[in-house]
Amino acid sequence: MPGLGTSFGRGGATTAQEDLANSDAILIMGSSMAENHPVGFRWVMKARERGATIIHVDPRFSRTSAMADVWTPIRAGSDIVFLGALVGYVVERQLDFREYVVHYTNAATIIREDFQDTEDLGGLFSGWDAEHHQYSPETWFYEGAPENGTPAGHSRAGGGHGKDRGGEAADLSQFERDPTLQHPRCVYQLLRRHFARYTPELVEETCGVPRDIFLKIAHAFTSASGPERTAAICYAVGWTQHSKGVQIIRTAAILQLLLGNIGRPGGGILALRGHASIQGSTDIPTLYDIMPGYLPMPFFEADSHRFADYVATHRSKTGWWANFDAYIVSLLKAWYGEAATRENDWGFDWLPRVTGDHSHQGYWLEMADGGLEGLFVMGQNPAVGAPNARLERRALAKLKWLVVRDMVETETASFWLDSPEVARGELDPATVGTEVFLFPAAGHAEKAGTFTNTQRLLQWREKAVEPPGDCTSETAFVYQLGRRLKARAAADPRPRNQGLNALTWDYPTEGENGEPDPEAILQEINGWTVADRVLVKDYKALADDGSTACGCWIYSGVFPKTGENKARGRHPRGRYGHGWGFAWPSDRRIMYNRASARPDGRPWSERKKLVWWDERAHEWIGYDAPDFTTSKAPDYRPPEGAEGDAALPGDAPFIMHPDGVGWIWVSSGLKDGPLPTHYEALESPLGNALYPAHAVNPAADRMERADNEYAASPDPRYPYVLTTYRLTEHHTAGGMTRTLPHLAELQPALFCELSTELADELGVNPGSWVTITSPRGAIEARALPTSRIRPITAGGRTIHQVALPYQFGHRGLVCGDTVNDLLAMSEEPNVRIMETKALVCNVTPGRRSREWA
């Protein structure tokens, strides 16, 4: 989320899928949208029918490419060169939407004199601390921004999700700017200098994309942007799952800000999420570093020991985050109820402190080393879906107990019974001490509740039937478990139990399994006034004095009064379907839509009008709910000393940011730089053409150890680039598809896509077995030689790329080797995501050896 979050203010797709129909050009990159979001792709097709240019950049030709006007293959892992060259193309040719850029972005802001660029330091920004392997971002701050006394938001423990807004380390409401964009240290000029070497020639040399094709794409995309036209970008995990994934998205965000494509119809960046509620599971996070609504977990460090310090660190003086204290107090009131008082800092000291990398891969390594006793897995299948899946499975054998909840017996649940490690003799059930509980889970039709889709839309599901047998929802399971644990803690007043005893846990239930009423939970998420339990209308009603409770402030407004569950709405009206579900925040379907109007409040053009200032009514109106204080006039100027939203002028559309503008430059909030820079993948056949001394993202974590080894770059043992992907007919690690007869029949086996040229070189026939190896493992698959994958010429040589769908495992109606056995655990610095889309491998004809059998 910080790619979008630091750039614009909120970690979510800026637009809605339906709005793609209004685009004049759509760049799809890091995604095969037609295959993995097929129904959403209908809106791309509608745009094409209306004359839009569809561009697909992807190592593989897929059904998305087949529907595009332009497709080009690209060397996996070189995305920032390609996107950076688009940025360079815009800046060098002065094609930016100048009025938008000057008013709505920080392009004019001047940066401190002591900042040094990667171009100055050969691949590092200023502030690199080699000993601690991290940046100190002070030199990235705005000129004139006083440091506010707290350490820069770059805690080693931080996962990055909660740092979306950035800027807490300095008062970014104070800065100097040059609206002519000529000052040598203004962001625009720094950007220009930074990307000067990202040329079409570099794209050809590094990405393997011919210069003329790049220029054709650059022309198509930029000429579809401006007052009369807009262009959109769609991406998925093909961008995120890299050792610099956040910075790839940042490059796209910079491009869209330069072209004036954010907050406008047909513009935006659509993050395509791969699960039904993956957006929801960061908004209301089952994550270690944040609490609901992107409030950071307290970290065990100086600025988090006291509640007042924690609030001071994360509250910003100007912009919407000035309300931080109201949101955290309301959350603690929702969790700890009456026990949360001003005297005890609302129970802040009952919250656990984060002390390190407690993310999936971080704690899994601890598990592998015997450092964990118990694990819950709910609706996820890491034995197939996680990188270095061998290590993942073997680590499960080190647990005392494991609870798995799913609709089928997954590979994770049965690791001790029939995993490849058992087949290989590495694990013997008789010596595995892990106690395993496998609970049957209710399916989507057997429980009510909300999913938050890829465009931030909460949609309620009604319950159709009772779950079969002993199947229950997660709500029922967690609620019943919580009741048991609270009963034990009730008579035990030790400090560790104070939070558990205080925890509000009194939901109305129904049925023999004691299913809590999900609407009651959604009401708690929406929030109420404590005194009378009257639901709050939206988050503007939340207070910092304990008078309100709210489980997730950004969702507030979804249930504004009794009987009005907006997520349940099924009467769409208008251009954006208001009345169907509820989009956070405040049912705004296109975020930052104040930017769809000129600084003076009139639409940029009739064709692209969305919200505008109604002079007579003295309010913002339009086709969408304005993402702006509706009564704030375009010519409003904040009085001296104003705070919060009142401190932002009437022409500042990015209201979450302390300076109210979109961030081309990220002063604070990212751990690997204020601007994106090209680094190679952690395993690559090529060195870094730009920075030979810094091949890879210096802040990324390789997590290298004996059971997570890396190839050299380059490595003659592993000459080919490997990338992984998903099939239309299977879902992630296959737990919801490989047991279904129809889908199993449609995609019955693992296969390996490789170019016909490489197949000829290896002497491999279609359908014959090949073995694919990496330093982590070896798997076998049927060969699928195809012209859909083409050899790339980059770095002065031919590079072969190989693509594998990672969705097979050893159970289900259709089985296959686990592709993720080949992958390394690794962590991108901001969100700790693993690199799955660019690594190296070898391919040999024939089945894998007995050693791996």
Place this chain on the structure above:
Amino acid sequence: MAINLFLEWPLLKQLVRGGDGTGPEAMSPRTRALRPRHVGASVARSVCPYCGVGCGQRIYHRDGQLVAIEGDPDSPISQGDLCPKGAASFQLLTHAARLTRVKYRAPYATAWQELPLEQALDMVADRVWASRERGFVEARDGEVLMQCPSIAHLGGATLDNEENYLIKKLFSAGLGMVAISNQARI
């Protein structure tokens, strides 16, 4: 009777009324009376459980049994469409390998056994309590830590917001667990 049979003969109907043999002329009283299986069934408005597009679904059910799952034509996002996975979601709920009982594997056991749901819940509560007791750290260097480092959680992107909310609330704010993670990263 015989004359009726004769008059219902599709070939005759086609000769008399025209048509290509695939329309009403080919229908018998039985086929004319056939109705889609979901006619008259109750409908729940729902959402596809697979990817993040969020296609609308209409889930038809009768007498507590699922009848069919169709795309919801009213959805402004999906306009009635479902992809192969969404179209197979009826099977997701009804296929033969669906797990419906708690399975339990004791330490060092070589096979599963079944457990009653309540007993399994009691046992899990026991394990959580014991592991939490063994690992809990209330303070470090005189400052509050309140951390339960011995237990971890994984999963959430396939679950409901309400489910994620209870998991985070109990595990983090109640039990002090910090190792909580799901599929979402970015």
